[in-house]
Each structure stands twice: as C-alpha cells, then as structure tokens.
Amino acid sequence: MSVLLLKLAAPLQSWGVSSRFARRETQQYPSKSGIIGLISSAKGRRRTDPIEDTLRDLRFGVRIDQPGRLIRDFQVALSLDGRTQYPLSQRYYLADAKFVAGIEGETSLLEGIRDTLVRPEFPLYLGRRSCPVTESLVLDQIRDEPLPQALKDPTTWQAATWYRKKQPTVVHLPIFRDHAEDDTVDALTEQVRDVPLDFNPARREYGWRTVITDHIEVHNPEGRDLAHDPFAAFGGD
Numbered sequence: 001m002s003v004l005l006l007k008l009a010a011p012l013q014s015w016g017v018s019s020r021f022a023r024r025e026t027q028q029y030p031s032k033s034g035i036i037g038l039i040s041s042a043k044g045r046r047r048t049d050p051i052e053d054t055l056r057d058l059r060f061g062v063r064i065d066q067p068g069r070l071i072r073d074f075q076v077a078l079s080l081d082g083r084t085q086y087p088l089s090q091r092y093y094l095a096d097a098k099f100v101a102g103i104e105g106e107t108s109l110l111e112g113i114r115d116t117l118v119r120p121e122f123p124l125y126l127g128r129r130s131c132p133v134t135e136s137l138v139l140d141q142i143r144d145e146p147l148p149q150a151l152k153d154p155t156t157w158q159a160a161t162w163y164r165k166k167q168p169t170v171v172h173l174p175i176f177r178d179h180a181e182d183d184t185v186d187a188l189t190e191q192v193r194d195v196p197l198d199f200n201p202a203r204r205e206y207g208w209r210t211v212i213t214d215h216i217e218v219h220n221p222e223g224r225d226l227a228h229d230p231f232a233a234f235g236g237d
Helices: 032-042 107-118 147-151 161-165
Strands: 002-013 059-066 069-075 089-105 170-178 189-198 205-219
Touching: 002 107, 002 147, 032 107, 032 189, 059 147, 089 107, 089 147, 147 170, 147 205
Parallel strands: none
Antiparallel strands: 002 089, 059 089, 059 170, 069 089, 170 205, 189 205
C-alpha cells in the first residue's frame, strides 16, 4: 500500500460530525467524511451521486500540526421574500489551524486522487463552503510506506514560524487514524461516526469507525526552553 499526504491549512476550517439544528459544531481535527467529500468534489461528483467504495475504503489518518483556536459565528437567515426570519444559528470554526492528513490505498488510485486535487472539477472547501482551500493540498510525492509511519515523519511538520516560537523545544503532535488489524490490542481507541454512506442532502447517512489515538514527538529548535529549576534563584550547585 502507498500513502498520499495532504496539507489542510486555511484561515478557517470546520469539520462537523455531530451538528444538529441551529448549532453547527466542529471536530478538533478533519473528519473522514470531510476528506472523502473533498476528493469527490475534486473528481466532479455531486452530492446526489453514490459514493465510490474505493474512496470509502481508503485508510485515513490526520495529525494536528497547529491546533488553531475555536471561534463562534452567529448567523441569521431570511426567506427569499424577506418576511420570515429563521432561528439564530451558531457556527463553530477552527481559525489558523494546520493539519497533515494521510490516505492509504493502491498507488494507481492515489495517483488519480492527487491529479484531481491539483486540477479539481469543483471548488474545494475545508469542511464548509465558507472555508475555501487557500493553499496547495498535495504535500509531497506518494510514499511507499504504511500510514502510521508516514504520519510520524517529523520533517513534514507544517506549523507556522510564529506558532513554533511560542511552543517548547519538544512538541507532541496528536495523531488520529483508522484502526488496523496489526494495531496492538492495548492501543487507545475511540468511536467516531464520520464514514459517509450517502451525501444526498435529503438523506445524509454516516457510519462508525474505530480511531486510534497516537502522537509524534518533534524537536523544535525555534521553540522556548521551558525548563524550570525552582532552586536556581538560590545559586550554588
């Protein structure tokens, strides 16, 4: 199997997995449904088109390189004639966040996905239409290595310089990826409902997946030394 790494960075992102009614929340990291929707849009597929099994079966993982900050926006909608005002809605976004997402599959399939992301059929968004893609999505060449190994490559850390300067000299980057048969039984897992079964707005449907929680330790030469010696003020050895 091969891996294609994607850089997800923009002023705003929003990855909802449990939004209801007038409250539209965002997950702390990109969802599998959001990435499959992104790829489907690049391929020119509409929401009413069936989801390709080859996309749904891709092994997926994401690393939080720069978590960003949670912001909330209030929106009011009116009917077309302006006579009816709908309930005030709350929409949550991640501002200035940066992620590295990885998809694992057959090389030929990933090559096709890479090409469509470079030249997409439809405009691309990071979760919602109010969050357009502003940077190149494809991070580097297709890798001939497992997904966990690709996500643990420290040379692909995408955090901005200003963010690195505020962090310690050693940074731990969280990783969330699909559970695999060869994972250890004691690995920390959680259940997430973000596997798209149908994107049709009239009957959106999502399935569950098991997510492994992992991390990578990255050395940050631009960071601050936060080591503290409580006896340093007294001098001596």
